[in-house]
Amino acid sequence: MTRAIVLVLDSFGIGSAPDADAFGDAGADTLGHIAAACARGDADVTDGPNARSGSLKLPNMGRLGLFHAHRDSTGHFAEGVEEPARVEGAYAYAREISSGKDTPSGHWEIAGVPVRFDWGYFLDKQESFPVELLDAIVEEAQLPGVIGNCHASGTEIITRLGDEHVRSGKPIVYTSADSVFQIAAHEEHFGLERLYQLCETVRRLLEPYNIGRVIARPFVGESAATYARTGNRRDYSVEPPSPTVLQKLCEAGGKVVSIGKIADIYAHCGISRKIKASGHDALFDATLDELDHTGARSIIMTNFVDFDSVYGHRRDVAGYAAALEAFDARLPELLTRLKPSDLLILTADHGCDPTWPGTEHTREYIPVLVSGAGLAPGSLGERGTFADIGQSLAEYFDLEPMADGTSFLSHDPSHPSAADDPTASTGAH
Numbered sequence: 001m002t003r004a005i006v007l008v009l010d011s012f013g014i015g016s017a018p019d020a021d022a023f024g025d026a027g028a029d030t031l032g033h034i035a036a037a038c039a040r041g042d043a044d045v046t047d048g049p050n051a052r053s054g055s056l057k058l059p060n061m062g063r064l065g066l067f068h069a070h071r072d073s074t075g076h077f078a079e080g081v082e083e084p085a086r087v088e089g090a091y092a093y094a095r096e097i098s099s100g101k102d103t104p105s106g107h108w109e110i111a112g113v114p115v116r117f118d119w120g121y122f123l124d125k126q127e128s129f130p131v132e133l134l135d136a137i138v139e140e141a142q143l144p145g146v147i148g149n150c151h152a153s154g155t156e157i158i159t160r161l162g163d164e165h166v167r168s169g170k171p172i173v174y175t176s177a178d179s180v181f182q183i184a185a186h187e188e189h190f191g192l193e194r195l196y197q198l199c200e201t202v203r204r205l206l207e208p209y210n211i212g213r214v215i216a217r218p219f220v221g222e223s224a225a226t227y228a229r230t231g232n233r234r235d236y237s238v239e240p241p242s243p244t245v246l247q248k249l250c251e252a253g254g255k256v257v258s259i260g261k262i263a264d265i266y267a268h269c270g271i272s273r274k275i276k277a278s279g280h281d282a283l284f285d286a287t288l289d290e291l292d293h294t295g296a297r298s299i300i301m302t303n304f305v306d307f308d309s310v311y312g313h314r315r316d317v318a319g320y321a322a323a324l325e326a327f328d329a330r331l332p333e334l335l336t337r338l339k340p341s342d343l344l345i346l347t348a349d350h351g352c353d354p355t356w357p358g359t360e361h362t363r364e365y366i367p368v369l370v371s372g373a374g375l376a377p378g379s380l381g382e383r384g385t386f387a388d389i390g391q392s393l394a395e396y397f398d399l400e401p402m403a404d405g406t407s408f409l410s411h412d413p414s415h416p417s418a419a420d421d422p423t424a425s426t427g428a429h
């Protein structure tokens with residue numbers, strides 16, 4: 001009934017992109033390197049919530065074509081994984097044409113709008129932000145000052161500067177190789193609402209700098225040993241440069257349900273309803289719930305952020321493997337809920353190889369695993385841009401074509417287009 005379910009496994013790259021060298025990422029391979037570490041026995045965890053051992057086990061994504069897409073992207077099957085007896089989904093690997101390897105660029109390109117301009121960046125590793133910008137922030141937000149002002153990993157910097165922040169009341173400001181201004185502050189000592197307000201002020205003051213996102217990074221805890229970030233992260237993104245397929249569907253009377261940080265990433269453009277959830281299980285539960293209740297001409301889009309934020313950036317190979325296995329184990333719950341004409345797309349927005357030096361994203365191909373809607377199983381080849389997903393969604397919902405991308409549905413005569421769907425023409429949803 002013309003519903004698309006788009007699951008973004010944040011940072012789940014499947015092999016170094018052709019232009020990876022320009023990013024210092026030639027050879028990065030999020031899936032391949034996790035699988036190799038598992039095969040070597042280097043990702044065994046004996047107890048705790050991430051307990052796992054041995055080779056990487058993703059039977060359900062394997063059946064949807066994940067390992068075949070990775071093989072086509074890299075030239076070899078991921079080490080130690082079990083090749084499925086039969087591939088039941090259509091699969092592809094897609095490259096990014098946007099200038100950056102950040103989350104908004106990846107998501108916007110998925111929705112048919114690549115980022116062709118260059119973002120502004122704070123390139124200096126120390127004293128990263130211009131003095132006049134920090135002065136304006138301190139004055140407008142009436143702060144006693146700020147600390148940090150450097151490139152940092154978000155968990156490392158709260159361990160290092162959390163006590164000073166609590167003592168002084170000065171928020172921790174930091175950035176990365178991404179186009180971001182991040183602000184960490186204690187939920188109780190500084191205040192969560194006050195942190196959000198500060199982010200809005202900074203968003204406004206950043207206008208001349210062309211920065212993609214301001215990110216609120218609230219944390220709790222009593223000391224360096226216990227400071228921990230919470231699920232109250234909030235992203236303040238600029239708007240996509242032109243209407244995404246999400247906006248086009250909304251304008252045409254359809255619905256877009258955002259689960260997790262999707263709404264934030266698209267700056268709330270083209271979102272009919274948003275559901276916040278923290279942690280992959282809660283995100284998965286919310287997705288299932290929407291599948292049970294959302295009608296025709298709808299996109300349900302979920303971002304599974306922990307792959308990136310909790311495991312990829314932290315370079316936690318075993319944790320990433322355990323999170324993938326946990327996600328995979330829940331997929332049948334979703335697959336059994338799909339109606340025959342529903343379109344399911346599993347994909348990612350960039351890589352974040354947990355074996356790679358540093359703590360940043362990696363420029364990689366993403367998997368595009370498509371099933372449902374009568375699409376024949378098999379290879380959809382290499383896709384020249386993530387925007388092929390947006391273009392396919394435009395076709396699926398019978399919208400005007402997007403400026404970028406090539407639909408992977410169009411060559412399949414068995415595809416029941418939205419025009420053939422009796423519920424679509426009535427606008428019922």
Ligand SMILES: O=P(O)(O)O[C@H]1O[C@H](CO)[C@@H](O)[C@H]1O
Pocket residue numbers: 103152153154155175176177178179180182215217309313359
């Ligand atoms: O180290 P943390 O705070 O997780 O930051 C990471 O998350 C940011 C946004 O995805 C990136 O810019 C990266 O630096």
Ligand SMILES: [Mn+2]
Pocket residue numbers: 010011102103308349350
């Ligand atoms: Mn991301």
Ligand SMILES: [Mn+2]
Pocket residue numbers: 103308309313352361
């Ligand atoms: Mn990230």
